[in-house]
Each structure stands twice: as structure tokens, then as C-alpha cells.
Amino acid sequence: MGSITLSKVVKRFGEAEVIPPLDLGIRDGEFVVFVGPSGCGKSTLLRMIAGLEDLTEGNIEIGGRDVSHLAPGDRGLAMVFQSYALYPHMTVRENMLFPLEMAKVDARTARDKVARAAEVLNLSAYLERKPGQLSGGQRQRVAIGRAIVREPSAFLFDEPLSNLDAALRVNMRLEIAELHETLGSTMIYVTHDQVEAMTMADRIVVLQAGRIEQVGTPLELYEQPRNEFVAGFIGSPR
Numbered sequence: 001m002g003s004i005t006l007s008k009v010v011k012r013f014g015e016a017e018v019i020p021p022l023d024l025g026i027r028d029g030e031f032v033v034f035v036g037p038s039g040c041g042k043s044t045l046l047r048m049i050a051g052l053e054d055l056t057e058g059n060i061e062i063g064g065r066d067v068s069h070l071a072p073g074d075r076g077l078a079m080v081f082q083s084y085a086l087y088p089h090m091t092v093r094e095n096m097l098f099p100l101e102m103a104k105v106d107a108r109t110a111r112d113k114v115a116r117a118a119e120v121l122n123l124s125a126y127l128e129r130k131p132g133q134l135s136g137g138q139r140q141r142v143a144i145g146r147a148i149v150r151e152p153s154a155f156l157f158d159e160p161l162s163n164l165d166a167a168l169r170v171n172m173r174l175e176i177a178e179l180h181e182t183l184g185s186t187m188i189y190v191t192h193d194q195v196e197a198m199t200m201a202d203r204i205v206v207l208q209a210g211r212i213e214q215v216g217t218p219l220e221l222y223e224q225p226r227n228e229f230v231a232g233f234i235g236s237p238r
């Protein structure tokens with residue numbers, strides 16, 4: 001259901017080939033981290049999967065269905081950005097209800113889904129607050145809550161913790177890992193932080209200049225880095 005397959009995916013912005021032909025298979029339920037230096041194409045790749053960016057060539061399948069030409073809202077995915085993008089004038093409850101109202105989910109079902117998501121995210125006590133009355137970590141949880149209520153087949157995270165301070169980051173890392181355990185959904189998590197990649201991933205995709213340098217478990221990359229770049233980036237002794 002939540003498997004994601006990229007076949008010969010290419011992205012050019014004008015003359016610049018940001019992603020040369022790229023193949024990647026992600027299994028249903030897997031937690032995959034895209035890691036690499038700033039500008040290597042992590043966000044572009046994620047945005048193409050989300051449908052926020054056209055493919056120049058190639059195709060993308062989600063759960064065996066070619067979604068290359070589907071609008072973002074029809075791909076069954078949820079994208080969580082680093083900017084919280086919450087509505088400041090709405091309460092937490094209203095923020096989480098909003099995507100369900102847009103999808104014309106009936107009010108009672110919507111209320112139940114929001115209550116369940118709030119429970120999973122420890123937000124039940126904050127439902128009547130506005131984003132301005134929440135901490136950074138809580139706001140990030142509301143953003144995740146808005147994604148959860150739609151029960152997506154996969155979650156896409158683009159550096160969701162980069163606005164948070166170090167202590168909170170560690171905390172949220174654990175919470176996202178827990179969420180993955182609870183929901184069992186496919187998750188793709190973009191970061192330029194090696195520690196985040198090593199601690200969260202089932203498999204890591206190391207990118208450089210739009211190319212996949214190596215794909216493997218954290219242990220595989222640490223013990224058998226394919227080249228100097230991977231070794232340097234993952235921090236293995238080589």
C-alpha cells in the first residue's frame with residue numbers, strides 16, 4: 001500500500017540537471033532517510049514524490065499505482081514541512097479538523113479522527129489552544145497531527161526539526177520514531193543531519209549532487225561505506 005518506486009526519475013531546472021536518472025524502491029512501512037549536504041536535491045526529490053514538483057522524465061509509483069501525473073492531493077501522502085504552516089487564528093482542534101473538512105469527511109468521523117490523533121501525539125490537553133500559545137515542539141506535533149488525520153499511506157518529512165533547539169530535537173526524533181512504530185506507515189525523512197539519519201532510519205539514502213551514493217542500513221553504511229564521500233558523511237573510520 002505504502003510502497004514507493006522511483007524509476008529513471010530526472011529533474012531539470014532549465015539547463016541544470018538537478019537529479020540525473022535515479023531509481024529507488026521503498027518498501028511499505030519502511031522508515032527511509034534521505035541525507036546529504038545542502039543543495040544535493042533532497043527537497044526536490046521529496047517534492048516530486050509529493051507531486052509539488054513535476055518530473056522532467058521517469059515515473060513514480062505509490063502502492064503499485066503510477067502517480068506521476070496525479071495532483072498532490074490525490075497521491076494519498078502527507079507532507080510535513082519545517083515551517084509549521086498552522087493557521088494562527090484557529091485552535092489546535094480546528095487546525096487538525098481543517099483537512100478533513102476540505103475532504104468532506106462527516107463531522108462526527110472527523111471529530112473522532114482528531115481525538116485519536118491528539119491522543120497519539122499527546123495533544124489532548126491542548127486542543128482548544130491557538131498555535132501562538134504552544135511551544136515549538138507542540139506546534140510541530142500539531143503539524144504532524146494534521147497529516148495523521150488523513151491516514152496517508154506514507155508520510156514525507158522535510159527537515160521538520162530544523163527550527164527546534166537541540167534538546168527538543170532529540171525529543172521530537174523519539175516521538176517521530178514512536179509514531180512510526182504506532183502507525184506502521186511508510187515514512188521518508190529528509191535531513192542534512194547525520195545523527196538524525198543514523199538514529200532514525202531503517203535505510204539511509206546518501207545523496208550527492210542528485211546522485212545516490214549508497215543505500216543501506218545505518219550499520220551497513222557505517223561498516224561498509226562505498227566511497228570516501230559516504231565514509232566522510234556518515235563519520236565511519238576509513
Ligand code: ADP
Nearest residue numbers: 013016018036037038039040041042043044045
Ligand atoms: P536540498 O533540499 O538537498 O538542500 P534542493 O532540492 O532544495 O536541495 O535543491 C537542489 C538543487 O536544485 C539546488 O542546486 C537548487 O539551487 C536547485 N533548485 C531547487 N529548486 C529550484 C527551482 N525552483 N529552480 C531552479 N533551481 C532549483
Ligand code: MG
Nearest residue numbers: 042043044158
Ligand atoms: Mg531542502
